[in-house]
Amino acid sequence: MVDNLEVMTGSVPPLVVVVDDNSHDFLLISEAWRESGHVARLEHYATATPFLARSEHLPRPDLIVLDLNLPTIGGKDLMIRAQAITHLRAIPIVICSSSSDPKDESEVIALGAVGYFQKPATFDAFLPFVGALRDLVDNHRL
Secondary structure, three states, X not given: OOOHHHHHHOOOOOEEXXXXXXXXXXXXXXXXXHHOOOOOEEEEEOOHHHHHXXXXXXXXXXXXXXXXXXXXOOHHHHHHHHHOOHHHOOOOEEEEEOOOOHHHHHHHHHHOOOEEEEOOOOHHHHHHHHHHHHHHHHHHHO
């Protein structure tokens, strides 16, 4: 289904890739994005492996959101690997984690993440988080 805004403006909605093993968190992000009234294509990967396998064939995302504590290949390692892929190198990466350890935040920022957010505990708390993600997408698309 094509959104009316896309048809009217001819613009393609931003693509946001979310790599998070918690499908509930992805659902909350999706619902909060929908409630914000902004159109986006959200693509979910539960682990790093399928994301990396498809990354060369994906449309260029506008933003990548990574969970820090992914199974097998963790968020930090995935961020390093994504930045080594030419197609993804300039894409802003945000880490979203349940960790409140300041060391985690400083490490991922040093590795090149543009933001670190502690996972919101409620749906209402996801709304400002998604607002911050939208702002990143809008600024990246300028």
